[in-house]
Amino acid sequence: MKFLAYLVSGISLGSIYAIIALGYTMVYGIAKMLNFAHGDVIMIGGYVSFLAAKNLGVPPLVSVLIAMAVCTVLGIVIEALAYRPLRSAPSLAVLITAIGVSYLLQNSALLIWGANPKAYTPVVSGTLQLFDGQLSISYISLLTVACCIVIMVALTLFTGRTKMGKAMRACSEDKGAAQLMGINVNRTISLTFAIGSALAAIAGALLCSFSPALMPTTGSMPGIKAFTAAVFGGIGSIPGAFLGGILLGVIEALARAYISTQLSNSIVFAVLIIVLLVRPAGLLGKYTQEKV
Amino acid sequence: MKKALVLILALTMVFALAAPSAFADGAFKLGSSGPLTGGAAIYGISVMNGIQIAVDEINAMDDGFQFEFMSQDDEADSGDKAINAYNTLMDWGMQVMAGTVTSGSGITVAAQAFDERLFMLTPSGSSVDLIADKDNAFQVCFTDPNQGVASADYFAANFPGAKVAVIYRNDDAYSQGIRDTFVTEAAAKGVEVVYEGTFTDSTSTDFNVQLTAAQGAGADLIFLPIYYTPASVILQQANAMGYAPKFFGVDGMDGILTVEGFDTKLAEGVFLLTPFSADAEDARTQAFVAEYQSRFGEIPNQFAADGYDAAYILKAALQAAGCTPDMSADAICEALIEVMPTISVDGVTGSGMTWSASGEVSKAPMAVVIKDGVYVTPEF
Numbered sequence A: 001m002k003f004l005a006y007l008v009s010g011i012s013l014g015s016i017y018a019i020i021a022l023g024y025t026m027v028y029g030i031a032k033m034l035n036f037a038h039g040d041v042i043m044i045g046g047y048v049s050f051l052a053a054k055n056l057g058v059p060p061l062v063s064v065l066i067a068m069a070v071c072t073v074l075g076i077v078i079e080a081l082a083y084r085p086l087r088s089a090p091s092l093a094v095l096i097t098a099i100g101v102s103y104l105l106q107n108s109a110l111l112i113w114g115a116n117p118k119a120y121t122p123v124v125s126g127t128l129q130l131f132d133g134q135l136s137i138s139y140i141s142l143l144t145v146a147c148c149i150v151i152m153v154a155l156t157l158f159t160g161r162t163k164m165g166k167a168m169r170a171c172s173e174d175k176g177a178a179q180l181m182g183i184n185v186n187r188t189i190s191l192t193f194a195i196g197s198a199l200a201a202i203a204g205a206l207l208c209s210f211s212p213a214l215m216p217t218t219g220s221m222p223g224i225k226a227f228t229a230a231v232f233g234g235i236g237s238i239p240g241a242f243l244g245g246i247l248l249g250v251i252e253a254l255a256r257a258y259i260s261t262q263l264s265n266s267i268v269f270a271v272l273i274i275v276l277l278v279r280p281a282g283l284l285g286k287y288t289q290e291k292v
Numbered sequence B: 001m002k003k004a005l006v007l008i009l010a011l012t013m014v015f016a017l018a019a020p021s022a023f024a025d026g027a028f029k030l031g032s033s034g035p036l037t038g039g040a041a042i043y044g045i046s047v048m049n050g051i052q053i054a055v056d057e058i059n060a061m062d063d064g065f066q067f068e069f070m071s072q073d074d075e076a077d078s079g080d081k082a083i084n085a086y087n088t089l090m091d092w093g094m095q096v097m098a099g100t101v102t103s104g105s106g107i108t109v110a111a112q113a114f115d116e117r118l119f120m121l122t123p124s125g126s127s128v129d130l131i132a133d134k135d136n137a138f139q140v141c142f143t144d145p146n147q148g149v150a151s152a153d154y155f156a157a158n159f160p161g162a163k164v165a166v167i168y169r170n171d172d173a174y175s176q177g178i179r180d181t182f183v184t185e186a187a188a189k190g191v192e193v194v195y196e197g198t199f200t201d202s203t204s205t206d207f208n209v210q211l212t213a214a215q216g217a218g219a220d221l222i223f224l225p226i227y228y229t230p231a232s233v234i235l236q237q238a239n240a241m242g243y244a245p246k247f248f249g250v251d252g253m254d255g256i257l258t259v260e261g262f263d264t265k266l267a268e269g270v271f272l273l274t275p276f277s278a279d280a281e282d283a284r285t286q287a288f289v290a291e292y293q294s295r296f297g298e299i300p301n302q303f304a305a306d307g308y309d310a311a312y313i314l315k316a317a318l319q320a321a322g323c324t325p326d327m328s329a330d331a332i333c334e335a336l337i338e339v340m341p342t343i344s345v346d347g348v349t350g351s352g353m354t355w356s357a358s359g360e361v362s363k364a365p366m367a368v369v370i371k372d373g374v375y376v377t378p379e380f
Helices: A002-031 A038-056 A060-086 A091-113 A139-161 A163-173 A175-180 A185-210 A220-233 A238-258 A264-278 B002-021 B041-060 B080-092 B103-116 B144-158 B173-189 B208-216 B228-241 B283-296 B302-320 B329-342
Strands: A127-130 A135-138 B027-034 B066-073 B119-122 B137-139 B163-169 B192-199 B221-224 B246-249 B271-273 B345-347 B350-355 B367-371 B374-376
Touching (some): A002 A135, A002 A139, A002 A163, A002 A238, A038 A185, A038 A220, A060 A091, A238 B208, B027 B041, B041 B283, B066 B080, B144 B271, B283 B302, B302 B329
Parallel strands (some): B119 B137, B163 B192, B246 B271
Antiparallel strands (some): B271 B367, B345 B350
């Protein structure tokens, strides 16, 4: 029963990683860049939702919608100001810019909201008791898992079935050719950032409901873990991000329960190294040989 | 006309300056330094307010004992600013020090005071390093590891038969230190520890595993020797799990009610070890709280109480040692070092406080419980 409880806590933690990883993987898949500021957009989403609920008194769901709107705009602005001018620059320059944006967001949050932690009120509260109370699952865990599955399915359908999705896949395969076929590459990439950032706002609300101490650094560690999850599952692959996130959460929870709390992070990253040694493209990633 | 005005002003100033020194012949020069500005200012201002009240009360008694008090700002700095504040006080002629307020500056100042043979009693510097190997430095507050001993004693006395789980941060000296002494004392006192969970700075956001394990081990009392930020996460996650043991924190828990957005209902029934409870029934505490409120318009915190007690402890020690205000600082220092381990003082942060020769205080631990969003004395 204890094992089940650990598993449940691992899956709900993993679902949060998965939602964040979906944002990473979307942007990487289409723009071929690692948006390291993603974790900090999550933090901004958390703050916006917190402040909306506190100052405007709106219900939790509305506060999350407001956060999604703000983060979507933020994502588009970041892309337009920081990344678009570097479209043809070497990928290292874009990577460093992304790290710069990450620090900019973190320190702006520090200036605006201060270092004192804020206690986020969970979007749902309560617990589901199973087996005569031997196993309790919080509603927030159930909501997280449900959100994660819905988002994963929706994204898969969106990229596979819609015209915009097709445009995204085209940009992912060959930007130049896509442009020649009449696809507006800039707009497609903007849309990708908008979707990724809206997902970040949802992830922020769920993350803060799960762990309510909201600080300017709230997004960094989950951001790195989710990036790991995305690579673990195969970066660029939507089901891969989902699988990677869940597995990472479960490994982390079980490592913490049965091996050591101090080593749990090391174990997570060690697993990543082993997976990448065996399958360099990640679990579900396609290994493509580059012609030289 | 203008000249006359200037003359009057100048004369007024002379008298204003001369007035305190009129009785200063018979007064001990008491100094203190602490953060009066900057991020830690709340601690320094509280301590100085507490000392000031005690000094005024002492001077108002007609037993011939007088203090002259001066405070300096060290901004909780452990470098130049602490030394500058100390030097300013020494230039003024400080004979005995009720400082410093913070541990960091205290460690710096204590080293210099040790060389220059000045007696110092820190109201609130809780680090062991502050008093280590220095015969002239004493504390009013508990040292960090002592809180572990005090907590275990408190559990043995008030929660017999409790199954205790400890969740602590093992990359933090404060938390680890309290946990170590707690576990040792718990074993000695027969307090049953059924589970110990750790976390680190980078894993301080998810406690579901530790809480599940504690629940599985049958713990009905969780000891949290940690700061209030991770503690607020633990309370939230335990609540989400539907797990409701008793929670017991130490002084790091102080502040949990001030976290913005925190649902204080979650902290309902949480115990914490603090040397001072403003709602205590005894006349001494009530008089102090009333005086503090009328002067400064707020309820005194534990730092104000530590400062208040520091002045009374120094008075008791100076009287016991038979010191007189005309003695030099180093003569007073040697005399006080002799008498400190022999005296016992009742204060608002504990009754029957005694000291070891190494400078640590020994007093009965006081615990408060959070009820309706305020600290109250627990009833059993």
